[in-house]
Amino acid sequence: MKVVRTLVACLAAGTVSWVFTASGLAGAAPAATTRRAAGVKVIPVAVSETRYKWLAAGRKKSDYTELKITVHVVGEAAAKAVRFGHVKITDAVDEKGNDLLAAAKGPQHPRDYERGFVTIADSRRAQAKNGFQAEFLRLQPGARSAAKIAKVSGSLKLITGGKVAEVIIPNARSLIGIEVDHPALKAAGVKVRIVKPGPSVVPWEDPAKTISFQIDGNVDAALAASMVDASGKAVDCHSSVRTDGGTTRQQSLTAEKQLPAKPGLKLEVLSGAKIVTVPFELKDIPLP
Secondary structure (H helix, E strand, O other): OEEEEEEEEEOOOOOOOEEEOOEEOOOOOOOEEOOOOOOEEEEEEEEEEEEEEEOOOOOOOOOEEEEEEEEEEEOHHHHHOOEEEEEEEEEEEEOOOOEOOOOOOOOOOOOHHHHOEEEOOHHHHOOOOOEEEEEEEEEOOOOOOOOEEEEEEEEEEEEEEEEEEEEEEOOHHHHOOOEOOOHHHHHHOEEEEEEOOOOOOOOOOOHHHEEEEEEEEOHHHEEEEEEEOOOOOEEOEEEEEEEOOOOEEEEEEEEOOOOOOOOEEEEEEEEEEEEEEEEEEEEEEEOO
16 A cells, blocks of 8 residues: 655746846856856746655555656746756755755655756747746655745756767776877867776776766866767666766766676767856745
8 A cells, every 4th residue: 555645736927936147157168158147037837745655564665755846947048048957956945944955755866957967858948938947856845834935045057059079988998097088078178087986986886887987177068978889889877976066077887787898988068158057046935
């Protein structure tokens, strides 16, 4: 037997919104220039709350809770953006003062747009005029007696323009300790060095199945990473990322099955783009 409680609150569009000026990303390399956006609205349009508890004896299942806030990101910069990501919630409390960033029960795997950039799909644009729709996830539901979220603050990043290049590094594990020399990386202001996988990088992964690397410089221009075999065919893998929040990122790709012979590293890097950071602070959001 299971108990699932899902509540959704729809917030009328246009009734509540907050306007913030997007600030340029500090420290970005000239290859991905930054500017101040004219104005971006972050508008909450729906809130859903899920509480899942497994009651049956025998097979054990994890309890699960989640609070999701759906927002529309609109304005000139949002309409022109080709990718968004690095969604970070820094503060979230309900009206009772409860921390909504407390560790939620159950698996809470970061979404792609939380740890990097993703393409803004047409389906997201269709939901919001002059912008796109996004979701703030992995928040802990508020107290049952709370009627509203007092505050949610954080930031997200937008990318406009630019050119994406693919960089394939063959037999990457043979280059441990070496900085990769590639014109597309230089154009993007990105430095990539292959490092030895192990406890100092990803202690929870099998180093025999892993490619580890460090990105320095304009880390936001390194959009995506994947593993390929010697022929360039994609290899099923999962990613682990560590970052100092600035100009250094450590990342590992671990094969889901057996590591192929001479595995390669495939990177997508961006040059000639504009990257803006959009801070937001949403207040008094009704709970379902």
